[in-house]
Amino acid sequence: xxxxxxxxxxxxxxxxxxxxxxxxxxxxxxxxxxxxxxxxxxxxxxxxxxxxxxxxxxxxxxxxxxxxxxxxxxxxxxxxxxxxxxxxxxxxxxxxxxxxxxxxxxxxxxxxxxxxxxxxxxxxxxxxxxxxxxxxxxxxxxxxxxxxxxxxxxxxxxxxxxxxxxxxxxxxxxxxxxxxxxxxxxxxxxxxxxxxxxxxxxxxxxxxxxxxxxxxxxxxxxxxxxxxxxxxxxxxxxxxxxxxxxxxxxxxxxxxxxxxxxxxxxxxxxxxxxxxxxxxxxxxxxxxxxxxxxxxxxxxxxxxxxxxxxxxxxxxxxxxxxxxxxxxxxxxxxxxxxxxxxxxxxxxxxxxxx
Amino acid sequence: xxxxxxxxxxxxxxxxxxxxxxxxxxxxxxxxxxxxxxxxxxxxxxxxxxxxxxxxxxxxxxxxxxxxxxxxxxxxxxxxxxxxxxxxxxxxxxxxxxxxxxxxxxxxxxxxxxxxxxxxxxxxxxxxxxxxxxxxxxxxxxxxxxxxxxxxxxxxxxxxxxxxxxxxxxxxxxxxxxxxxxxxxxxxxxxxxxxxxxxxxxxxxxxxxxxxxxxxxxxxxxxxxxxxxxxxxxxxxxxxxxxxxxxxxxxxxxxxxxxxxxxxxxxxxxxxxxxxxxxxxxxxxxxxxxxxxxxxxxxxxxxxxxxxxxxxxxxxxxxxxxxxxxxxxxxxxxxxxxxxxxxxxxxxxxxxxxxxxxxxxxxxxxxxxxxxxxxxxxxxxxxxxxx
Ligand SMILES: Cc1cc2nc3c(=O)[nH]c(=O)nc-3n(C[C@H](O)[C@H](O)[C@H](O)COP(=O)(O)OP(=O)(O)OC[C@H]3O[C@@H](n4cnc5c(N)ncnc54)[C@H](O)[C@@H]3O)c2cc1C
Numbered sequence: 001x002x003x004x005x006x007x008x009x010x011x012x013x014x015x016x017x018x019x020x021x022x023x024x025x026x027x028x029x030x031x032x033x034x035x036x037x038x039x040x041x042x043x044x045x046x047x048x049x050x051x052x053x054x055x056x057x058x059x060x061x062x063x064x065x066x067x068x069x070x071x072x073x074x075x076x077x078x079x080x081x082x083x084x085x086x087x088x089x090x091x092x093x094x095x096x097x098x099x100x101x102x103x104x105x106x107x108x109x110x111x112x113x114x115x116x117x118x119x120x121x122x123x124x125x126x127x128x129x130x131x132x133x134x135x136x137x138x139x140x141x142x143x144x145x146x147x148x149x150x151x152x153x154x155x156x157x158x159x160x161x162x163x164x165x166x167x168x169x170x171x172x173x174x175x176x177x178x179x180x181x182x183x184x185x186x187x188x189x190x191x192x193x194x195x196x197x198x199x200x201x202x203x204x205x206x207x208x209x210x211x212x213x214x215x216x217x218x219x220x221x222x223x224x225x226x227x228x229x230x231x232x233x234x235x236x237x238x239x240x241x242x243x244x245x246x247x248x249x250x251x252x253x254x255x256x257x258x259x260x261x262x263x264x265x266x267x268x269x270x271x272x273x274x275x276x277x278x279x280x281x282x283x284x285x286x287x288x289x290x291x292x293x294x295x296x297x298x299x300x301x302x303x304x305x306x307x308x309x310x311x312x313x314x315x316x317x318x319x320x321x322x323x324x325x326x327x328x329x330x331x332x333x334x335x336x337x338x339x340x341x342x343x344x345x346x347x348x349x350x351x352x353x354x
Numbered sequence: 355x356x357x358x359x360x361x362x363x364x365x366x367x368x369x370x371x372x373x374x375x376x377x378x379x380x381x382x383x384x385x386x387x388x389x390x391x392x393x394x395x396x397x398x399x400x401x402x403x404x405x406x407x408x409x410x411x412x413x414x415x416x417x418x419x420x421x422x423x424x425x426x427x428x429x430x431x432x433x434x435x436x437x438x439x440x441x442x443x444x445x446x447x448x449x450x451x452x453x454x455x456x457x458x459x460x461x462x463x464x465x466x467x468x469x470x471x472x473x474x475x476x477x478x479x480x481x482x483x484x485x486x487x488x489x490x491x492x493x494x495x496x497x498x499x500x501x502x503x504x505x506x507x508x509x510x511x512x513x514x515x516x517x518x519x520x521x522x523x524x525x526x527x528x529x530x531x532x533x534x535x536x537x538x539x540x541x542x543x544x545x546x547x548x549x550x551x552x553x554x555x556x557x558x559x560x561x562x563x564x565x566x567x568x569x570x571x572x573x574x575x576x577x578x579x580x581x582x583x584x585x586x587x588x589x590x591x592x593x594x595x596x597x598x599x600x601x602x603x604x605x606x607x608x609x610x611x612x613x614x615x616x617x618x619x620x621x622x623x624x625x626x627x628x629x630x631x632x633x634x635x636x637x638x639x640x641x642x643x644x645x646x647x648x649x650x651x652x653x654x655x656x657x658x659x660x661x662x663x664x665x666x667x668x669x670x671x672x673x674x675x676x677x678x679x680x681x682x683x684x685x686x687x688x689x690x691x692x693x694x695x696x697x698x699x700x701x702x703x704x705x706x707x708x709x710x711x712x713x714x715x716x717x718x719x720x721x722x723x724x725x726x727x728x729x730x731x732x733x734x735x736x737x738x739x740x741x
Contacts, residue, residue, distance in 0.1 A: 213359075220738050240735035244676070247359060247734055251673045255361035255656055256649040262363035276648060283645035332641030333634055339644055340637065344626035348443050348618075351648055352374070354365055 008060050009067040012046050016075040022214075022310040025078060038079050038102065047081065048088045048098050056098040057088060065089075066261040069203050073210025076313040078169065080104055080131035082203050087139035090196060094150035094185030101136040104129050106174050110197045110326040114176055116144030120184070122151060122158075122176040130324060132160055132172035140181070141196050148192050151181035165320035167313065198274065200325030201282035202264055205257035208285040211318040212250040215296040218311065219243060223299055233299075242295050249292040256281040263354075273353050275338065279331040286328035289318040359670060361652070364659030370436045377440040380413060384446070392445045393705060394619065394712065397571070400526060403447040404481075411481030416451045417459050424463070424471055425479035431662040435655065439611035443618065449523060454478045457607055458485040458531050462552065465591035465599060470552060474529070488518040488532030488553070488577060495520075496729050498533065499545045499597065503579060505534035511586050512536075512551070514559070514579040522723075524575040525562045527555050537594045545597035550590040557582045569715040607724075609657040609671035614650045614678030616720055617713040620689045621647070623706040627696050639692040643685070650678050669737030676730045683720040686713035 019037045041047050050065035051057020065085055072081050080102050087103035106126035107114060114124035122142050132138070138158070140151045159175040220243055223234035233239050260281035263269045269277065293315035297304045304311040322328060339347055384390065389406050390398045410416055415437045420426025434455075441448050459478050462471060477483045494500040503516025514534055524530065530553040537547035553560070559582035562575045591599045621643055628636045653674050660667045690710055698704055721727040735741055 216359075220740065223740065234740040237732070240740050241728070241731040243738055243740060244673075244731035244734035247669070247738060248673050248677045251359050251361060251653060251670065252649050252677060254359060255363075255653040256645075258361055259363045259652040259656075262365075266365075276644075279641070280645035280648040283642055284649040287642075287646075328642070329638055332638040332645065334637075334641065335644060336632060336637030336639065336641035339625060339640055340628055340630055340632045343630065344622045347622055347625055347644070351644070351651060352439060352443075 006060070006064045006067060008046065008049055008058075008064040009071060011044055012041075012068050012071050015040055015044060015046070016071060016077065020075045020077055022076050022313050025076075026308070026310045026313060034079060037077075041079070041081065042100075047084055049085070051088045051092050051098055055092050055096070057092070061265065063261070063265040066202070066206055066265060069206040069261075070210040070213075070257070073207035073212075073318070074214050076211060076214070076310075076317055078313075080134055082207060083131050083135070086196075086200060086203060087135075087137070089199065090139040090141060090150050091152060093191060094187050096150060096152055096183050096185050099137050099152070102131065102134050103137045103139060104131050104135040105196075105200075106132075106138050106140045107193070108200065108324055110193070110330060113193070114140055114142040116142040116149055116151070116184075118145065120180065122153065122179040122181065124176050126174045126176075128163070128165075128171050128323070129174050130165065131170050132174055133162060133170040137182075138174065140176070141187070141193055143193070146186065147189075148187045150185055150187055152183040153179060153181050157181075165317075165323075167316040167320050169317075169320070171320075197325050198278035199264065201278045201331065202257065202260045204321040204324050205253070205278075205281040205285040206261055208289045208318045208321050209250070209253035209257040211314040211321075212246075212253050212288060212292045215292060215311065215314050215318075216243075216246050216250045218314075219246060219296045219299045226301075239299060242299055246292050246295040246299075249288040249295070253285045253288040253292070256284040269354065272338065272342070272350060276335065276350060279335045282326065282331050283328040283335070286322035289322055293318055359673070360660070360665075360667065361656040361670065362660060362663075363652070364432070364656045366432055366436065366655065370430075370432050373433055374436045374440060376413075377415070377437055378444075380409075381440065381444040381446055384409070385444070390445065390447050394445050394709065395705075398447045403450050404484075406447055407450040407481035407484075409481075410448075410451065411479060416455050416481055417475065417479040420459060420463060420475065420479070424475035426475075431658045432655070435611065435658045439615065442612055442615045445619070450484045450526075451478070451481055452612075453487060453523070454483055454485040456610065457487065458529070461531055461550070461590060461599075465550065466552070467587050469587055474552070483529060484523065484527045486521050486524045486527035486530045486555075488521050488524070488530045490518065490520045492517060492519050496726055499539065499548065501533055501535055501548055503532075503534050505536050505549060505551065505584070507536075508583070511588070512584045514551075514553070514582040514584060516579055518577040518579075520565070520574045521562075521577045522574050524555070524577045525564060529553060530555055530577070531590065533596055543597075547594050548596040549593050550596045550599060551584050552588040552590055553582070553584055554588075557584070559583070567719075569712070569719075608730075609654050609667075609674040609678075611651070611654055613675045614647070614654070614682050617682045617685045617716065618647075620686050620706070620709050620713045623709050624689045624693055627693060627704065627706045633695075635695075636692055639688065643688060646681055650674070650681060654678070669734055672730055672733045672737065675724075676727060676734065679720045680727065683717045686710055686717050690714070 045058035048057035049060045050062045053059040083104040087105045088098040106129050108129050109127050112126050135155050138153045140153050142151050158179045161173040163171050165171040226233045260277040263277040303309050385392050389402050414427050418427045418429045419434050422428050491501050505512040505514050532551050532553050533548050536549040539547045559580045561578045565574050657667050657671050
């Protein structure tokens with residue numbers, strides 16, 4: 001993926017550079033930057049970039065929305081841009097218009113289910129919903145008597161149990177009990193919870209790839225400045241090789257996430273191929289986050305372990321994102337089962353299908 | 355600023371998938387004819403491999419990206435990619451033409467005289483010529499520029515004296531592209547003084563001594579030169595300037611499917627051995643390995659696509675080779691772990707165990723041949739601006 005694939009990505013990159021500089025955000029004594037950032041994203045049509053205009057979005061292609069997700073990772077964007085995008089995407093699948101303001105999405109874990117009761121209310125628990133505390137609305141995938149539906153729920157209409165992710169961002173459980181949605185729509189035939197999970201996998205994979213891009217650039221730059229034993233540490237072969245490996249992990253994440261995003265955006269792949277792309281992206285990007293973050297920290301020495309320096313904003317987010325929409329172990333088991341079912345002689349044809 | 359690593363999500367065009375079916379059908383026929391054993395249980399014979407090369411050539415699949423005037427088909431890198439990966443997966447005996455197709459031919463196209471191009475390239479395309487690469491020497495491996503084998507100017511050409519080593523397939527090859535010393539290196543440039551030559555292996559004064567391999571295969575050799583004469587027009591490129599000559603082709607050479615598929619067969623056999631209902635541990639292990647394989651292939655296809663588009667993804671291709679060779683090297687050990695609780699079939703040795711044993715013996719070479727992991731990471735580090 002190029003840095004400027006689209007006008008939208010270009011605008012977003014400029015805006016995030018101005019209003020979401022990680023060091024400025026990290027140093028800020030208050031939250032003033034937060035509303036300013038959200039406001040600017042909204043005014044520039046970046047919140048619902050790839051939602052059709054008639055549903056309240058900017059009408060850009062899904063690929064543009066994906067570009068934004070990678071940028072969100074690269075700038076460690078500390079507002080629910082990804083969550084709101086996912087919520088908007090799910091609402092639009094059911095033909096529901098997107099409301100103003102921050103949103104999040106439920107469920108986030110493949111094994112959580114929300115039931116749609118006969119009386120039209122929702123019941124169930126969605127664990128570990130990112131930014132739930134800040135959201136005005138939730139897009140909820142619920143399963144009722146006539147299959148999966150999407151419900152728009154006002155934040156005040158469900159109970160919240162607060163927790164946080166590795167980076168200290170809200171990660172709350174949502175409890176639905178007799179919750180009556182503001183709006184409700186049936187999802188298209190064949191669309192189910194797995195499709196939401198795979199979409200979530202691709203979004204988190206892109207964010208991880210973006211965060212790794214920053215960690216690589218930052219680590220290379222740091223190695224070229226820091227002096228030890230009267231040399232720049234970039235001159236030590238052990239440091240060079242660590243950074244070469246970080247470049248490898250970053251590349252793997254970019255390639256896997258970019259390919260999966262393209263598979264979803266172009267909509268030409270068959271179901272097993274989409275599953276392979278999205279699940280593999282989540283698995284490989286999570287592995288890259290683990291290995292890559294460790295290397296970035298190693299190259300930085302103690303400074304990278306401080307609150308003042310911003311490396312943790314990227315490393316801890318990337319590590320936290322591994323767990324959303326099913327972690328890499330979950331997807332590896334699912335992928336492994338699918339491959340075993342298809343059988344040994346069908347493995348290569350699937351891998352080489354595109 | 356990002357470090358700007360680029361991996362465009364390249365898709366193989368429809369034409370490639372049509373070609374793939376054609377390649378698969380062709381290979382299935384060859385297997386049915388007994389040309390080679392797809393399970394690798396028996397080692398093929400040389401005559402079969404030579405005959406196979408001619409039939410691949412008849413399909414137009416050797417030198418398929420080269421200019422038509424030299425017998426090529428001017429097809430895309432992505433089409434070549436498909437032929438390469440299908441041959442690897444099938445375990446087809448490509449060694450006769452693979453080196454020439456990937457490396458030697460493109461070098462000749464770029465640096466050979468017109469007369470050499472006219473005489474050599476069409477014969478490669480016909481599947482007639484087997485090439486080897488003479489770079490390493492007893493005292494010069496990773497440090498190529500320490501090569502000592504000398505090319506001394508004489509009437510109408512050069513006399514070669516010295517020893518190349520680890521030369522794969524030298525004992526079968528018709529030609530070598532070799533790196534020889536034409537001048538001493540200079541104080542300012544230790545890479546100066548080496549020249550690339552096309553060497554006819556039938557030349558008097560060249561002898562090949564086999565070197566055994568721990569895998570049991572008979573592949574590499576010591577090649578001794580004693581006053582072997584090479585005519586002037588067999589020089590490839592600039593005298594003393596070989597160090598300038600390896601750039602873009604390297605990207606293709608480093609990032610092809612052969613850089614991660616060498617031990618793939620153990621993964622197939624693992625999936626076969628666990629059957630349709632794997633336990634959680636096997637399922638997770640297979641899922642992770644295939645996610646990694648899929649990612650490597652996406653990266654590799656991406657580099658091929660970027661090359662086809664005229665870009666120069668030099669760092670990206672080195673990264674593919676680094677990740678790919680480490681992956682294919684670790685694969686046998688990982689598969690062995692995952693297979694630990696599969697009940698062996700009593701009596702004959704199951705295919706997985708046999709193939710694992712072979713892959714385990716082959717594994718050590720994968721991160722050495724064609725440039726070690728350490729050297730490769732140095733190249734990546736240079737690309738990152740660290741050296
Ligand atoms: C199966 C096989 C086939 C081969 N086929 C051919 C062929 O056809 N033609 C040909 O010319 N060659 C061939 N080779 C040789 C191959 O290119 C060399 O083995 C390789 O370049 C390494 O050189 P070396 O073996 O001399 O190891 P060395 O260069 O002696 O390296 C030994 C160790 O030291 C490390 N090392 C060396 N320099 C550095 C450095 N600067 N920084 C950090 N670590 C370093 C290496 O990474 C390695 O781990 C083949 C090798 C194998 C195994």
